[in-house]
Amino acid sequence: MKPKKLSITSLIIACLVFMPTLIYSAQAEGAKQGSVSVPVTSGLTGSANSAKTFYLDLPSGVTSSAIKMGTLKYSGNNSVVGAISVENGKIKVTLKGNLKDETFPVVGTDGDPGKSFVTNPGNSIWRYADGRRWQINNYDEYRDINTFYNAAATDFSTPSTNPPTKNVTTKSINIVLPNSATWFRKDNTLVPFSSVNESSIKMKLGTLLDGAKGSGGLKNGKVVITYEIPTANVRPEQVSDNFEKGQWVEGRLYFVNQPYYYEAQAKLTSYSYAGTVTFDYSPPDQATLNGTATLEKPSPNPIKLEGSKVDVKINVKGELLGYTDSSNIEEWVFYAKEKNGTSKADMKKEYSKQLTASKSFDFSIPASRVVNDNFKQDYTTTVVIRFKKPVVTKTGTITSLEQSMEVSAGVYKKDNPVSYPSVPSTPTKPEGKPPIARITAPKYIKAGADMMVYGGNSSDPDGYITDYGWGTPGAEGGIENTARGYVWYTRDKVGETFPITLTVVDNDGMTGSTSTEVTVIEPRPAADLEISGSLKQNRKTTLTNSSSSPTRFPIIKSRTQVTISAVSGGTNADIKYSGSLAELESKDVLFRKPGKYKATIHVENTAGYASDKEITFDIVPDESPVAYFAMPIGAYRDPANGNKAVISIDDMSFSSDKDNIIKRIWEYRYDSNNNGGFTDESWVQFSDENKTRLNLELYQVGKYEVRVTVIEEFGQPTIEDFVTDADRLRTGSEATQNVIERIVEVNNRPPEVDWDF
Numbered sequence: 001m002k003p004k005k006l007s008i009t010s011l012i013i014a015c016l017v018f019m020p021t022l023i024y025s026a027q028a029e030g031a032k033q034g035s036v037s038v039p040v041t042s043g044l045t046g047s048a049n050s051a052k053t054f055y056l057d058l059p060s061g062v063t064s065s066a067i068k069m070g071t072l073k074y075s076g077n078n079s080v081v082g083a084i085s086v087e088n089g090k091i092k093v094t095l096k097g098n099l100k101d102e103t104f105p106v107v108g109t110d111g112d113p114g115k116s117f118v119t120n121p122g123n124s125i126w127r128y129a130d131g132r133r134w135q136i137n138n139y140d141e142y143r144d145i146n147t148f149y150n151a152a153a154t155d156f157s158t159p160s161t162n163p164p165t166k167n168v169t170t171k172s173i174n175i176v177l178p179n180s181a182t183w184f185r186k187d188n189t190l191v192p193f194s195s196v197n198e199s200s201i202k203m204k205l206g207t208l209l210d211g212a213k214g215s216g217g218l219k220n221g222k223v224v225i226t227y228e229i230p231t232a233n234v235r236p237e238q239v240s241d242n243f244e245k246g247q248w249v250e251g252r253l254y255f256v257n258q259p260y261y262y263e264a265q266a267k268l269t270s271y272s273y274a275g276t277v278t279f280d281y282s283p284p285d286q287a288t289l290n291g292t293a294t295l296e297k298p299s300p301n302p303i304k305l306e307g308s309k310v311d312v313k314i315n316v317k318g319e320l321l322g323y324t325d326s327s328n329i330e331e332w333v334f335y336a337k338e339k340n341g342t343s344k345a346d347m348k349k350e351y352s353k354q355l356t357a358s359k360s361f362d363f364s365i366p367a368s369r370v371v372n373d374n375f376k377q378d379y380t381t382t383v384v385i386r387f388k389k390p391v392v393t394k395t396g397t398i399t400s401l402e403q404s405m406e407v408s409a410g411v412y413k414k415d416n417p418v419s420y421p422s423v424p425s426t427p428t429k430p431e432g433k434p435p436i437a438r439i440t441a442p443k444y445i446k447a448g449a450d451m452m453v454y455g456g457n458s459s460d461p462d463g464y465i466t467d468y469g470w471g472t473p474g475a476e477g478g479i480e481n482t483a484r485g486y487v488w489y490t491r492d493k494v495g496e497t498f499p500i501t502l503t504v505v506d507n508d509g510m511t512g513s514t515s516t517e518v519t520v521i522e523p524r525p526a527a528d529l530e531i532s533g534s535l536k537q538n539r540k541t542t543l544t545n546s547s548s549s550p551t552r553f554p555i556i557k558s559r560t561q562v563t564i565s566a567v568s569g570g571t572n573a574d575i576k577y578s579g580s581l582a583e584l585e586s587k588d589v590l591f592r593k594p595g596k597y598k599a600t601i602h603v604e605n606t607a608g609y610a611s612d613k614e615i616t617f618d619i620v621p622d623e624s625p626v627a628y629f630a631m632p633i634g635a636y637r638d639p640a641n642g643n644k645a646v647i648s649i650d651d652m653s654f655s656s657d658k659d660n661i662i663k664r665i666w667e668y669r670y671d672s673n674n675n676g677g678f679t680d681e682s683w684v685q686f687s688d689e690n691k692t693r694l695n696l697e698l699y700q701v702g703k704y705e706v707r708v709t710v711i712e713e714f715g716q717p718t719i720e721d722f723v724t725d726a727d728r729l730r731t732g733s734e735a736t737q738n739v740i741e742r743i744v745e746v747n748n749r750p751p752e753v754d755w756d757f
Helices: 008-018
Strands: 032-037 041-045 051-057 073-075 085-087 090-096 098-109 117-119 122-127 133-140 145-152 166-172 182-184 202-205 214-219 222-229 234-236 250-255 258-273 276-281 288-297 309-321 329-338 346-350 356-366 374-393 396-412 444-446 451-454 465-471 484-487 497-506 511-521 529-533 540-545 561-568 586-591 595-604 610-619 634-637 645-651 660-670 684-687 693-698 702-713 730-732 743-748
Touching: 032 051, 051 258, 090 276, 122 166, 202 214, 222 258, 288 374, 288 396, 309 329, 309 374, 309 396, 329 356, 346 356, 356 374, 529 595, 529 610, 540 561, 540 595, 634 645, 645 702, 660 693, 693 702
Parallel strands: 133 166, 444 511, 634 743
Antiparallel strands: 032 276, 041 258, 051 090, 073 276, 085 090, 098 182, 098 258, 117 258, 122 133, 122 250, 133 145, 166 222, 202 258, 214 222, 234 250, 288 309, 309 356, 329 346, 329 374, 374 396, 451 484, 465 497, 497 511, 529 540, 540 586, 561 595, 595 610, 645 693, 660 684, 660 702, 702 730, 702 743
């Protein structure tokens, strides 16, 4: 045999395998190596977890711009999908999961571990018109047909009371298929049917119920049972039209209850992830700001829309690198706003002398904005660090550093569509398949309360349901021949358990039956209070009585007792409302002070039962507005404009708790004696028109101090009877803005000199 030649490609692969040092990335001079770990994750199931994308935080001291992109490398047992990259200040790596297959025994039951299905096969037994003979119907398992024979009565009454004791055989095809069973491991953990090996499924039969004598087995794909009649389980049976007619003709169906379940083997595939991403980076050699924006909510992202809105939470972080003098930090400033959105920008500050700082911002996406199946809201964020003294860099001196980032939150309305395999265009309709009856009803019901019983989930594999026959012993009211209805139980039934049975008939005249049980419990009312509104100081909060009681034992309004009291922060005197809390249905309440409060409710119903409920809630404080504006630090008088210096001012004041700023009062004062101070000068008002952009015209050379006072109005409903003008908060820029940002100096423009010889 000739030796096989190696191709050039094979030689290259061999070199890569046996000489790993040849492909190791070399560090550039002055560079350092960093690494981040992929979170160890195991036990993930489902095809959606076969590959997973990780966004890894950079180590402290590393900026995304400093990473040498060609050096990013994953080490671990997973395979990398695509390229490793850096997005929004984080390392992005997509990995293929490591597979682990496990085979184990499972049991398929009726919803709960150990609960068997029950099928109800039986035979029709008919009494002849002479009252002394019985037709015994029997299933011939060898020929797979129904036969019959006649038997004389053995009792002495006419008509005969019961057929003679006989062993008969019946079959059942009214069984729940394995794909409709609930599958469990031995430790009772759920297993999806998709993991069950269908070729290993076996049906197991239990002992006949209700004392029936006989046994069964699986033959030719059917449950075949030989049992003794008459049985305890019997119901009237319609006699065939070709059977003789007469006074004593009667049909009975004697049936048995045969429990069964399934056994099989299952195979489950899980995925795991781990590893490390390494890279080279150049550490900063001068003051550098590294900013990151992390979406903390929604999680997962995107998220399905549930309710009226989706909460969004963004964390903005700044890290000062290549600089160690934290005492020179004046402040951190954080901004966040919707990109192309309607909400106002939010600003937060941090004054701690730390090289790292962060703030979180809360937004929401209202359901009305999600007009398509998939919606994405972009947010822009900025982190700024300001220094007390200028910092020297390679390109000059700086007084601040700034970095902007973007982050997106996704919302979708519909689940991803499920693909189904195509079916033949002319399917073959099966014959002779009975319908499957299913009941939906609560396990417990209070006496006097209406209970809906639903059979609409019943189905017929080869047709449709035509009739519904309900059995509700012990219940009041009844259900007609419909898929749903309401029944209730009287108070004397408390503590008892009653059966509910359903027999459905399909368009082929075949039947299917099932049953469930309901236990009647005491008709106690359920006391409940709901609190709504902004839950904010000096705002309207609505307390609503949402208690309930069984329909036939309503709550007695005159015995409803409600109290509201202060727990901490405020006092009972700070709780304001009109009228009384007696017979409360809904009450608007105002809390003058922030703090923790509680409300209690006591209700009684006409059955003599009572219930209590206590809720504790927090009233948040009304935050003062933040006064802040921007203007130049200097200006020149303009001879062409009457020697006036025009100062352009942009107001950036805002309310951190979404109140409305309704007034801005602008003032200035002039250092007339040029002593460097303003405390001995008087303020001059130059605008109170709530302007956010305006010009200040000044004539005198020297320094001027400017201030703005902002006054807010409630941004949420209040109760006017309990608030005053003093409750409308106001803030002057002296309290929220450094004085150096509020001083402007007016100078004369220097003359232009032209030397001419």
